[in-house]
Amino acid sequence: MFDKAILVLRGVGQIAAFLSAMLSRSISFRLKLLRHSLTSSTAPPAGEPLNIVIIGASIAGYHAASTIAANLPPWLGYRVVVVEPRDHFHFTWVLPRFCVVEGHEHKAFIPYAGHLPAGSLDDGPGGAPSKVAWVRDRVASISPTAVRLAAGGADIPYAFLVVATGAGAGDALPNRVPADGKAEGLELLRRMQARIRDAADLVVVGGGAAGVELATDAKSKYPDKRVTLVHSRDAVMHRFGPRLQAAARDGIDALGVRLVTGDRVVSEDKDRRVAVLKSGREIPCDCLINCTGQRPDARLVAALSPASVSATTGHVLVRPTMQVRDPALPNVYACGDVCAPDPEEDSTAVVAQPNSRSAMRQAMVAAFNVLDAAEGRAPSNVYRPNWFDGVIKLTLGLDKSVSSVGDGKTELLFRAKDKDVALMVDGVWKRLGATPFEDDDTFLSKVKTKI
Numbered sequence: 001m002f003d004k005a006i007l008v009l010r011g012v013g014q015i016a017a018f019l020s021a022m023l024s025r026s027i028s029f030r031l032k033l034l035r036h037s038l039t040s041s042t043a044p045p046a047g048e049p050l051n052i053v054i055i056g057a058s059i060a061g062y063h064a065a066s067t068i069a070a071n072l073p074p075w076l077g078y079r080v081v082v083v084e085p086r087d088h089f090h091f092t093w094v095l096p097r098f099c100v101v102e103g104h105e106h107k108a109f110i111p112y113a114g115h116l117p118a119g120s121l122d123d124g125p126g127g128a129p130s131k132v133a134w135v136r137d138r139v140a141s142i143s144p145t146a147v148r149l150a151a152g153g154a155d156i157p158y159a160f161l162v163v164a165t166g167a168g169a170g171d172a173l174p175n176r177v178p179a180d181g182k183a184e185g186l187e188l189l190r191r192m193q194a195r196i197r198d199a200a201d202l203v204v205v206g207g208g209a210a211g212v213e214l215a216t217d218a219k220s221k222y223p224d225k226r227v228t229l230v231h232s233r234d235a236v237m238h239r240f241g242p243r244l245q246a247a248a249r250d251g252i253d254a255l256g257v258r259l260v261t262g263d264r265v266v267s268e269d270k271d272r273r274v275a276v277l278k279s280g281r282e283i284p285c286d287c288l289i290n291c292t293g294q295r296p297d298a299r300l301v302a303a304l305s306p307a308s309v310s311a312t313t314g315h316v317l318v319r320p321t322m323q324v325r326d327p328a329l330p331n332v333y334a335c336g337d338v339c340a341p342d343p344e345e346d347s348t349a350v351v352a353q354p355n356s357r358s359a360m361r362q363a364m365v366a367a368f369n370v371l372d373a374a375e376g377r378a379p380s381n382v383y384r385p386n387w388f389d390g391v392i393k394l395t396l397g398l399d400k401s402v403s404s405v406g407d408g409k410t411e412l413l414f415r416a417k418d419k420d421v422a423l424m425v426d427g428v429w430k431r432l433g434a435t436p437f438e439d440d441d442t443f444l445s446k447v448k449t450k451i
């Protein structure tokens with residue numbers, strides 16, 4: 001009991017120390033903005049602004065963009081340029097649930113813009129450039145000075161670059177929505193719901209969080225279906241502590257999901273309606289859903305600076321300042337699922353499971369370091385991985401969940417009964433400045449295809 005109290009206090013203390021450091025950075029920038037607006041002109045210098053380009057606007061990139069835009073001194077002559085192909089923010093946490101439960105899928109697509117400071121996308125007085133330019137495109141390649149857009153091939157020069165391309169390259173539901181437009185994304189989710197609804201023998205591959213959640217949701221909603229979860233390791237949730245592994249297994253058993261561990265699906269024979277396992281065993285299957293295979297999407301950095309990408313994990317390796325490890329690219333930063341601490345800088349750094357808290361903290365560090373560098377100071381804010389970021393809430397059917405946090409020695413579990421089938425996603429809409437669940441296309445009218 002004492003251990004647990006200490007664990008919670010330590011975690012809360014470390015996060016509070018980080019947040020207060022970031023808050024003090026923000027206050028210092030805001031005071032500077034205020035002082036400047038009272039004493040001198042805050043008008044940007046004449047001419048084209050210098051670009052702070054952010055690639056990807058999910059948890060990490062969107063947070064970096066909003067932090068920089070909120071604190072950027074206009075007299076420095078910079079603007080934020082976000083390049084993102086999606087027309088809405090995709091909220092990943094609810095995807096396994098919305099692959100099963102019908103009628104809520106629109107809630108996974110949150111309108112952009114509300115998380116940016118008001119008016120950021122509007123042109124300034126006399127047609128001056130907006131504080132944030134939002135380009136709906138994909139970056140095809142990067143050089144030390146510019147990013148090249150995939151759709152028109154245009155180059156956007158940058159003074160600073162933040163790479164936030166995340167994980168899940170070539171991925172599919174339920175880990176990511178493989179569509180840039182909301183309309184297509186809704187269609188894909190509805191098709192997945194129909195496949196699950198119409199199946200008699202559902203086989204889910206991968207006993208990480210997405211696989212466990214999808215399998216237990218499906219069995220919880222359709223108790224008469226046969227649902228099998230196949231996992232290559234000996235225990236589901238093997239990257240987490242033993243208490244969470246056991247709780248997940250209990251939840252799976254209680255619902256009647258069949259669990260196969262230590263084996264993997266090697267093929268699906270659609271004619272015979274079976275999934276074939278490596279061991280040779282066959283499992284009845286008329287719907288196979290793959291929940292494995294998230295990889296960091298580090299292709300852009302790998303092409304520019306191969307030594308900045310880990311040969312083993314595929315992450316962009318970053319210093320504690322979130323600058324990529326390549327000393328020739330001091331103005332290139334990375335944050336979120338795409339990156340991991342460079343072990344040569346910090347051999348003790350534990351790489352947490354990809355999660356949104358780390359992504360946001362990294363984004364804040366990258367953002368304040370870009371702001372410092374734009375003012376001519378050396379980046380000095382640092383991100384240290386913290387086990388407390390790895391807290392996870394795992395659903396085990398439509399009305400139960402278990403949350404876990406641990407530092408590798410002590411592990412805490414919290415069980416809960418859940419009432420909201422939409423997993424309280426309305427709170428995330430509000431945090432991102434959107435009104436649940438009203439779509440808003442004013443943002444799209446301000447989006448550019450090039451700048």
Ligand SMILES: Cc1cc2nc3c(=O)[nH]c(=O)nc-3n(C[C@H](O)[C@H](O)[C@H](O)COP(=O)(O)OP(=O)(O)OC[C@H]3O[C@@H](n4cnc5c(N)ncnc54)[C@H](O)[C@@H]3O)c2cc1C
Nearest residue numbers: 056058059060092093138139165166167336337354355356
């Ligand atoms: C099913 C599921 C459930 C999860 N649940 C939780 C949870 O409960 N709690 C938690 O903390 N975390 C959870 N996570 C993890 C969390 O979603 C990730 O850590 C988070 O999304 C990482 O954000 P990111 O911005 O780094 O990358 P991503 O979310 O992967 O986004 C990358 C962005 O980059 C854009 N992009 C990619 N390539 C390009 C390019 N070439 N040009 C321009 N843009 C590009 C993409 O369109 C996308 O918007 C979950 C993840 C999954 C898959």
